[in-house]
Amino acid sequence: MSARVLPERPLPGHAVCLDLRAAGDGGRDPGAAVRAALDAPQPDGRRRFLVVDEADRLVAHQLLYERLSSYGPAHVVCLAVGTEDGRTLRRTLALRPPAAGVLWLLGAPDDGVPAESVLRPLVDVLSTPEVYDAVLRALGEVVHGVAVPAARVLEHDLTDEARARAWRQAVEGLAGPDVPVGTVSADQVPGSLALLLDDGVPNSLSGHHWLPPGGRAGARLAACEEAVGDAVEGYRRVRGPAGLLAGAGRDADLPGDVERAAEELGRFRAAVADAFGVAGGARPTAEHRSLLRDRGVELPELPREITRTGIVPALRDHTHDLIGKGLPLRSVAARLSALSARTAPVGSAARLARLDALCGPERLRRLNARHPFTAGGPRPAAFAVTGLLALLAGVWPVLGWVLGPAVGVLAAGLARLMLRRRPNRSPDGRIDGGGATGAAPRLLGGVLGGLAGALLGRFLEPPAWAGAVGLAVSVTAVVLLALRDWTRAVDDWWARADPEEAWRILREVHALVVTTAVHDWLFAEVRHHCSAGAGAVARLLRVLAETADAHGGAYARPSATAPGDRPGAPPPPAGPDTGTASWSWEDWGDGGEEDLWSDTDDDPPAPGPPDPPPAAPSASSGPFTPSGSSTPSTSSASSASSAPFPSGPDFPSGPDAGVRAGPAPVPAWLERRYGDGGPALVDTLVGDLVAGTVLILDRCWAGIEHDPAAVAAAGHEERLAELLAETRLRLERDVAASPPPYEGLHARGAPVAAFADRADRPDAARLTGVAPDAVARLLLAEDDPGRTVVLCGPEHLRLLSHDPAAARQVRFVPEAMRRGAAGDDVWRGTPEDVVWTGAGRHAGVLRLVPLRADVVHTVRAEEAGEP
DSSP states (O other), X not given: OOOOOSOSSOOTTSOEEEEOSTTGGGGOOHHHHHHHHHHSOOTTSOOEEEEEEEGGGTTTTHHHHHHTTTTSOOEEEEEEESOSSSSOEEEOGGGOTTTEEEEEEOOOSOTTOOHHHHHHHHHHHHHSXXXXXXXXXXXXXXXXXXXXXXXXXXXXXXXXXXXXHHHHHHHHHHHOXXXXXXXXXXXXXXXXXXXXXXXXXXXXXXXXXXXXXXXHHHHHHHHHHHHHHHHHHHHHHHSSHIIIIIOTTTTOOHHHHHHXXXXXXXXXXXXXXXXXXXXXXXXXXXXXXXXXXXXTOOOOOOOTTOOGGGHHHHHHHHHHHHHHTTOOHHHHHHHHHHHHHHXXXXXXGGGHHHHHHHHOHHHHHHHTOOOOEEOSSOHHHHHHHHHHHHHHHHTSTTTHHHHHHHHHHHHHHHHHHHHHTOTTBOTTSSSBOOEEOOHHHHHHHHHHHHHHHHHHHHHHOOOHHHHHHHHHHHHHHHHHHHHHHHHHHHHXXXXXXXXXXXXXXXXXXXXXXXXXXXXXXXXXXXXXXXXXXXXXXXXXXXXXXXXXXXXXXXXXXXXXXXXXXXXXXXXXXXXXXXXXXXXXGGGGSSSOSOOOOSSOSSOOOOOOOOOOOOSSOOTTOSTTOOOSSOOHHHHHHHHHHHTTSOOOXXXXXXXXXXOOSSSSOOOTTEEEEEESOOTXXXXXXXXXXXXXXXXXXXXXXXXXXXXXXXXXXXXXHHHHHHHHHHHHHHHHHHTTOSOOOOTTGGGGOHHHHHHHOOOOOOOHHHHHSOOSHHHHHHHHSOOOGGGSEESSOGGGGGGBOOOGGGOEEEEEEEGGGTOSXXXXXXXXXXXXXXXXXXXXXXXXXXXXXEBOTTTEEEOOTTTTTOO
């Protein structure tokens, strides 16, 4: 059975614990334990050592105690276990106040409670720096600096079920479920990345001439615009009354202009397609840039709005923003994968399909098509209207026989004039779309109507002025109707021919050229860097999520635990020198050093039958007997505790935890209270894991900036495993009430510091679900020695001092227990001498009872016959 009583992995700033007993720390050489303790970092600069030793070996270990001060001034608190002769304690010079003190555990009043069940919670309490300093000061005030502790301690913790549930939910909250890769829009990313997601042009490039007029593509563009402009100008001259009556558009060649516009548009499209093809790769080079210049495309320098060096910082901010919104790692990875796919350069050759859709052969053929010119409306209507007007003119007596048919001839002549001056015919006749204006129906209707009017006038014999008025109305109506038909016909032909479509096509193609120039040529390297970086981060986040699932699985009871061990503590990674080294996130500085973990040399043995009882117990035997064998009750408790639970290879037992509410015995001075977890527990754990993950990511941004493809996930997986182990350790030690060790992170900049600021913790009641009332009542109670249990047997009480004023008392409570809104009322009236600790799950009172003056002897090693 393991006799370890030391913390599995001390928190930074806690006292370094070492066990010098013959059977302690797995039987490791005491000299090796001292060397490991000296190598353990102590971040606050104060060297604190908590030593568990056998009372009869204090003088023999004088050199070891002196070696603890070899690196500079050190403070030592020694837990001396057992007695030598039952009457005296001999201690070395190195254990004198004020730098050292001894707590003598002569025995315990609890029969059947194993030594480790007493030592382990006591070591947990004393290793807390605030309690350690208070106890050392109190020892300096008692006789000889040696005292027997009397204690009353309350422990607030979680049940196995609540701890396993909270851990599972925290890991799930960190990793998240698998989600499909969605879409990303420009308004969801920082501004510098938004430029890569839309087809817009930065403001600084809005006035740039991408196709200079002197270039090949620019010349084609100008020629096409000129042809379309000539066609529009000719159309405006032709469509009015002057175009029909005065021949204002006689020299306008509308069909030729339209044909020339279509041809120039086709040449412009060919020039653009050539440019798209010659620089169609995903990452154009300087040679491609030269080829584009030869083809009339002028690329500027990168605009000030976006640079390659600004991509990774923007990706970092975007990643932090997504994580800060509470998205798990896999969801963030999905968003970054979408960003990677959206920003990946595809090359300008992929734009050829879009170019064909904008200016393909079909649109060019439709633009160059010949459309007939039709005027005059429906022929029956033209026949009827002209006949009616001729009839009105023919009612003039006698003259009506001539004037009536003349109106029909005028209508037919105007129709013939419209046909002759139709806009779809070139002046030279080279291009003629044909046409029809309805001259014959007008002539026939006019002649017949005029003759009918003359007959009607002879019968009616209207006055001369009535005939004159009828003639004027008829002629005016014929001319106006002809002008109306001409304008409508010209507009109808222009709408069907639609030469201005060339302008729209030019604008669309030019916009496509600008978009291609910006995003496929000018931004190609930036887009590639963004896509590769976002993809690298997404892959890393998925690997971290898988690591969290693999290393942060559900709790599993180990196959064997020592008495007082709490199943489910996280395992430390193997190292070359395991001992009492504390761990800090600053150890990740270069990633090459190995962490030091304490007390991992021996694994918990498999359960077995209880050891046989000793044949002849010595006078010094008892709960603190410095022997490797265990009493039957100890082994029985261990077997009973471990038998029903399967072993867990990922997380073996952590000997720094207290006894579960099970068969393992509990000292009389220790009261354990278990909760099912408070409302803030899971969120606090997830926040700690997220903050640590952001810190892990913070170390990869430089590599992504240099070469995204070379970012390896192996080192980051190891760091995440360490993060999970560290967070799980704090869950075991004090239900995550103490903040994680993120020292020095505020100097890394605001993005990381915002996540690393985990000092504002919920109160212990919101974490454990156990109210702190019992602790408050214990601290507010009057000083009563009877409330504490002296850690010695009845036969040793005669060695203690009976002066009540000589004893010293240390009250201690974790700071987490008085945080929160309810804490102000509960803790009102708390004594001023209460020591508020930064970590731990224990609260209570330690009384240091001095011994009689003749019990303690200070000797040198030579006096004891030691070498």
